[in-house]
Amino acid sequence: MATRRQFIKAGLVGGTCLFIPAGSASARAWPGIPSRVLDPTHVDKYVTELAVPPVMPWAERDEAGRVDHYTIGVRQLRQQILPAGMPATTVWGYGSTRHPGSFSYPACTVEATFGRAIRVTWVNELIDRHGNHLPHLLPVDPTLHWANPQGGISRRDTRPAFTSTPGPYTGPVPIVTHLHGGHNTQESDGYPEAWYLPRASDIAGGYARTGSFYEQFRNIFENQFDVTWAPGTAIFQYANQERAATSWFHDHALGVTRLNVYAGLAGFYLLRGGPADLPDGVLPGPAPKLGDPPGKHYYEIPVVIQDRSFSTDGSLFYPASRASFDHFTGPYIPGSDISPIWNPEFFGNTMVTNGRTWPALSVEPRRYRLRFLNGCNARFLILKIVTDPMAPRPADPVLPFWQIGSEGGFLPAPVQRDQLLTAPAERADVVVDFTSIPVGTDLYLINEGPDEPFRGGRAGTDFRPAAPGTTGQVMKFTVARPLATPDRTVPPAHLTLPPFEPLGPASHTRQVSLQEQNSAVLRGVGPRVVMLGTVDRHGNPTPMGWGDPITENPALGATEIWEIHNSTTDAHPIHIHEVQFQVVDRQSTGHRARPPEPGESGFKDTVIAYPHAITRVKATFDRAGQYVWHCHMLEHEDNEMMRPYRVGPR
Numbered sequence: 001m002a003t004r005r006q007f008i009k010a011g012l013v014g015g016t017c018l019f020i021p022a023g024s025a026s027a028r029a030w031p032g033i034p035s036r037v038l039d040p041t042h043v044d045k046y047v048t049e050l051a052v053p054p055v056m057p058w059a060e061r062d063e064a065g066r067v068d069h070y071t072i073g074v075r076q077l078r079q080q081i082l083p084a085g086m087p088a089t090t091v092w093g094y095g096s097t098r099h100p101g102s103f104s105y106p107a108c109t110v111e112a113t114f115g116r117a118i119r120v121t122w123v124n125e126l127i128d129r130h131g132n133h134l135p136h137l138l139p140v141d142p143t144l145h146w147a148n149p150q151g152g153i154s155r156r157d158t159r160p161a162f163t164s165t166p167g168p169y170t171g172p173v174p175i176v177t178h179l180h181g182g183h184n185t186q187e188s189d190g191y192p193e194a195w196y197l198p199r200a201s202d203i204a205g206g207y208a209r210t211g212s213f214y215e216q217f218r219n220i221f222e223n224q225f226d227v228t229w230a231p232g233t234a235i236f237q238y239a240n241q242e243r244a245a246t247s248w249f250h251d252h253a254l255g256v257t258r259l260n261v262y263a264g265l266a267g268f269y270l271l272r273g274g275p276a277d278l279p280d281g282v283l284p285g286p287a288p289k290l291g292d293p294p295g296k297h298y299y300e301i302p303v304v305i306q307d308r309s310f311s312t313d314g315s316l317f318y319p320a321s322r323a324s325f326d327h328f329t330g331p332y333i334p335g336s337d338i339s340p341i342w343n344p345e346f347f348g349n350t351m352v353t354n355g356r357t358w359p360a361l362s363v364e365p366r367r368y369r370l371r372f373l374n375g376c377n378a379r380f381l382i383l384k385i386v387t388d389p390m391a392p393r394p395a396d397p398v399l400p401f402w403q404i405g406s407e408g409g410f411l412p413a414p415v416q417r418d419q420l421l422t423a424p425a426e427r428a429d430v431v432v433d434f435t436s437i438p439v440g441t442d443l444y445l446i447n448e449g450p451d452e453p454f455r456g457g458r459a460g461t462d463f464r465p466a467a468p469g470t471t472g473q474v475m476k477f478t479v480a481r482p483l484a485t486p487d488r489t490v491p492p493a494h495l496t497l498p499p500f501e502p503l504g505p506a507s508h509t510r511q512v513s514l515q516e517q518n519s520a521v522l523r524g525v526g527p528r529v530v531m532l533g534t535v536d537r538h539g540n541p542t543p544m545g546w547g548d549p550i551t552e553n554p555a556l557g558a559t560e561i562w563e564i565h566n567s568t569t570d571a572h573p574i575h576i577h578e579v580q581f582q583v584v585d586r587q588s589t590g591h592r593a594r595p596p597e598p599g600e601s602g603f604k605d606t607v608i609a610y611p612h613a614i615t616r617v618k619a620t621f622d623r624a625g626q627y628v629w630h631c632h633m634l635e636h637e638d639n640e641m642m643r644p645y646r647v648g649p650r
C-alpha cells in the first residue's frame with residue numbers, strides 16, 4: 001500500500017503527477033472524498049471585500065484593579081464565507097455573550113494593553129435551543145489519544161480500546177482556549193486536558209464533563225482570585241506584561257484541536273503599549289476600535305489566512321475517512337493500528353482570508369500595516385505580491401514586505417523581504433508601501449507554498465507550488481482611491497524599532513526529536529502517528545507519546561537551548577507554550593550550522609524544524625507549571641505530536 005506521499009513521488013518521477021489536492025474537481029473518483037465537494041474553480045474571486053475583524057466588546061472594566069473582564073462564548077452560527085449568492089456556511093465562532101452580534105469566524109479581535117490584565121470567562125455554548133448538546137460539525141475520530149469524554153472519569157484523556165471499528169464521535173464537544181503567544185500561569189494557558197463540555201441537559205451520566213486537569217486548575221484559580229468557575233466555563237487571566245505583539249487565541253482540546261480550529265475557533269489578540277511598542281503615528285493606523293462607524297478605513301489590519309474545502313451545500317468539508325489520504329480502506333482499529341478517520345495532514349482546496357474566500361481590499365496609495373497569521377491546519381504559505389495572479393511560478397514580486405515583527409513582537413530592525421514563508425501559527429507583522437502605486441492598479445497576494453507538506457527548498461525547483469488558479473491565490477489589493485489624509489508614518493527603511501534585549505547565555509542544552517511512525521502490523525501503511533521524543537546518548541531519537549512521563553523539565557528561571565532533531569522527511573512548525581524563544585541556528589546532517597533566516601531575528605514561539613536537520617532555539621523558562629510543546633500542524637498535534645513539559649519542581 002503506497003502512502004499518498006509515495007503516490008506523489010511516483011507521479012513526479014513518472015512525469016505524470018498523480019497528486020490532486022483533496023476535494024478538487026478531479027478528486028471525485030477518490031474513495032472517501034464525496035462528489036459533493038465544491039469545485040473551487042466555481043467560486044468567483046475578489047468579489048467580496050476583505051473583512052476586518054472588529055474589536056471584541058468587554059463585559060466590565062475594573063478601573064481600580066486594572067482588569068478588563070470579558071465573557072467569551074463559543075457558538076454555532078451561519079456565516080457567508082463563500083461569495084454572496086452561494087450558500088452560507090455553518091461554523092463555530094467566539095463572541096461576547098452579552099453582544100450576540102459579536103459571534104463570528106474569525107473572532108473579533110481582543111485588544112490588550114500592556115500592564116492591564118484581561119480576565120476571560122470562556123463559555124462552551126455548543127448547545128441547541130433546547131439545551132441539548134450540539135454534535136461536532138466535522139468527523140471526530142474516537143480512536144486517537146484524545147479527550148474521550150464518553151470514557152468517563154477513569155478513561156478520559158486516553159486512547160480508548162474498541163472491539164469493532166467505531167464511527168465518528170457525536171457526543172458533546174470539549175473545548176479549552178489557548179492564548180498562543182501569551183506568557184501566563186499554567187491554569188490560564190489552555191492545557192489540552194483542562195477541557196470542559198457545554199452545560200447541556202442531555203449529557204449521559206457516564207460522561208466526564210471535564211478533562212483530567214480542569215479541577216486542579218480551577219482550584220488554583222478560584223483560590224487565587226476568589227471567583228467561581230461555573231459548569232461549562234473556565235476563567236483565565238492574562239497579565240499582559242509581555243512585549244507588544246500579535247498573538248491569537250484558538251481551541252486546544254486534546255485530540256480535537258484540528259477540528260475545533262477548522263470549524264472556526266480562532267481570533268487575534270493584539271497587545272499594545274509598554275516599552276516594546278512604538279508611539280502612535282509611527283506605524284500605519286488606525287486599527288479597529290470599539291464604537292467605530294461602519295465603513296471606516298483601516299490602515300492597520302490583521303490578516304489570517306486559512307485553507308478550507310466546502311461541500312456544494314456550503315458546509316465545511318473535512319475528510320471522514322483515512323481513505324481520503326492514501327486510499328487505505330482498512331482494516332482499521334481494532335483490526336490494525338490505523339485510525340479509521342484521522343488524516344495525517346489535510347490541505348483545503350480554497351483559500352479563506354479573515355473568514356471569506358479570496359477577498360479584495362481597496363487601498364489608498366499609502367503604507368499599510370498587515371499582521372499576517374498562517375491559520376492553516378497543515379499548509380505552509382509562501383506569500384508574494386504580484387501583478388498577475390496567474391503568472392508562471394515562481395512569479396516576480398512587485399512590492400516587498402517590510403517585516404517589522406514576528407510572534408514575540410518587534411524585530412530588532414525591519415527586514416525587507418520579497419516573499420514571506422510562514423508555517424502554521426507563525427505571524428509576520430509587515431508594512432506594505434503602496435505609496436508609488438498608481439490609482440487603478442490591481443495587485444495580488446499569491447501563495448507559492450506547496451499543496452502538500454513542506455520540506456524546505458524553493459518553489460518550482462524543489463517542489464511544485466500551489467495550484468495558481470486556486471490555492472496559489474490569497475487576496476487582491478486595489479489601489480482604488482487617492483489619499484484620504486496625508487501619510488505621515490515613517491517609511492519602513494527609516495524605522496527605528498523598540499529596544500531589543502536578547503536572552504542571556506544558556507545553562508543547559510536539551511535534545512528533542514521528531515519522528516513519524518508507520519503501521520507496526522501492516523506493511524507500507526503510514527503514517528500511523530507522528531511523535532516527539534528525546535535523543536539517546538548515541539544520537540538516536542527515542543519516540544515519546546502524549547501519555548509518556550515528562551522528560552522536559554527545565555528549572556524555574558533557567559535559560560536552555562533546545563536542539564530539535566527532525567528525522568522525518570517533512571518540515572514541522574514546533575511551538576513551545578509559555579515562552580518566546582530566539583532561533584540560534586540550524587544544522588543539516590553533514591553541514592555547518594547556518595544562522596537564522598530573515599525574519600527570525602526577533603522573539604518567536606513557533607519555529608520551522610526542517611527535515612534531516614537540527615534546529616536550535618533558546619528560551620528562558622520563568623513560569624513554574626505544566627505546559628505543552630507540540631507540532632502546529634494540527635493533524636500531527638492531535639495524534640501524538642505533542643508532549644507535556646514542566647517548569648520547576650514536580
Ligand SMILES: [Cu+2]
Pocket residue numbers: 530571572573631632633636637641
Ligand atoms: Cu508535524
